Amino acid sequence: MSYEFDFAFLDEYGPELLRGVWLTLGMTAASVLPGFLLGTLCAVGRLYGPPWVRRVAIVYVEAIRNTPLVIQVFWLFFGLAVLQVRIGAFPAAVLALVINVGAYTAEIMRAGFESIPKGQVEAASCLALTRSQVIWGVQLPQAVERVYPALVSQFVLMMLATSIMSQISAEELTGVAYQIQAFTFRGFEVYLVIAGIYVALAAALRLVLLGCATVAFPRRRRLGTPL
């Protein structure tokens, strides 16, 4: 068997690929912060909320974590279409990603909150801080710092998961690849290139997020201690 590799499509479809990369990054960037906020609210609700909030949080987290993202995306996208709600593929994709990553973030943040020594909460409440001042001012910063590496991994995974969004015709990188291979019949080469791009994106995103840590955690910056 002999196969002639042909990467000529790169010249012609370079701009297309770039547009795909751009959309992939856009989806990721738009989802990180809302996903983190949703997850954190959920973790706090589950740990310290009234019983009904806890129940809602548990159902949400378990439902999302035990079903595939693709099904969640289809449910949302085709469901919205049936309800005559037209929000477009990109917003639908971002919405699905936020809901999905929020559930995983909730579990990570919960672990973070639970890992903080009880003495911290005790000391803070003995300084007459209110319950919510203790949660947001004392516990949250420490929890985020403790689980930051896990959060970074989760958001890298989320970036990779955007590759499914071409299924709802959001033409991100994988979707662009599909079109290119349909024109060029060079599926193998196209997806090898795409795979390489994702590896680079994953590494870059990891670097950027870890870079954010030095801004977010002045203590780390000063002491030079790794996360």
Added chain:
Amino acid sequence: MPDVTWLGLTWDQLLFIFRGAGWTLVLSLLGFLGGTLVGLPLALARAKRKGGAGSWLLRHGAGAYVALVQGVPLPVIMFVVYFGVSIGGFEVPALAAAGLAMTLWSGAYLGEIWRGCIQAVPRTQWEAAECLALSPLQRFVHVILPQALRIAVPPTVGFLVQIVKNTSYSVVIGFFDLTYSAKVINNATYKPFQVFTIAALIYFAICYPMSVMSRRFEARMRRA
């Protein structure tokens, strides 16, 4: 006039979805077995602490493979395998391509999980076994492996959940699984909430018990 039964779907349509669910289980099993075949050697190669140049190469080769796979989305791996096997002139069924892709993917993650488990066995255990004049292989089989296996149960069961969920990505190469069958029925009935809720419930019914089990095992281990 189709006999409408449950949530506005006919028995045939429900059955169709359940047939897809069957193939999801088949692909999951393939993915786990294949992943074990790939992941075990990876874990061993990466967990090795000392050795010559050969083992250095092995360790870093395995490490590079894991890093590479973990940087590529599973749908893209599906496509690479799908187009990769077909350039050889082979016409492979989607199951084979999806199974191979799941194998490559889950192998990397399982390898990483199990490496952690092997390395979680205290160093002193190796030393103690060495002092008993056991050969390197005996040390591993009789002392390290049994302990590592115990540690490996909760994360492995937890990863099974990931495998089952991620088989859904095979929809991109048109493998007939639960997600694909649900999509087909949705296209036919235009009842996305009903159809995808049913699909989600089936996935949930498979995954949730394993999630609970994984947590229980972990809690039990922490107590011990």
Added chain:
Amino acid sequence: MDATLIADAPAAATDRETMVRFEDVRKAFGTVEVLRGISLEVHRGDVTVLIGRSGSGKSTALRCINGLETINGGRLTVCGRKLHEPGVDLRALRQEVGIVFQSYNLFPHLTAAQNVMLAPRKVKRIGIREARELAREVLAQVGLADKAEAYPEQLSGGQQQRVAIARSLAMHPRLILFDEVTSALDPELTGEVLRVIERLAQGGMTMVLVTHEMGFARSVADQLVFMHQGTVWEAGSGDILRDPQTPELRQFVGNGL
């Protein structure tokens, strides 16, 4: 030592305001009775030291004072607030009663100055300028003016504990509780913390201490309370250590000194 002068002064002058009053206070954890009816008064400006074996109830008694433990029986009045009645405003209480813990419990993500400023800023809502001034002042009081920008993990145990004391002082409490504050410290670091407490005592701060440092207890205490099996077994001035009335205290002193 200067502090002996204070210790030798007449204890518990009755004309001074009573800051803490235990009346037959009981506390149980499940079926284990930790406090079996203790009665005790702490007057303004006094240093009260609780001593006793571990499990004697002294730490629990201390923790009841700022509501970290709720009592099961009897009456407990702190700064005029009746802790035995439902609906006590714990946050208001804790603005008047500070506490320093054995394990410092500094907030690791904040600098020494930020640790000190947190509660005044968030609870008393003072401005940032004023808060900085306050931090400088209380850190100087514990001899750590130069460590304001240091994070807890950059400080020794003794320094961390002094920051914890400063953090408590910053709320201008009327009463400070010290819960075995030197037990986690190396012997050579204990002295610097004890000196800070001594200085506070000389400055007239009302304090309740639980400690294992017998020499320090004797020298600093206006009122020394020996607790045994959840009761106040023997109480008096620092002199009770020199002349114990009960065999239990005699034995405890024999072991402790």
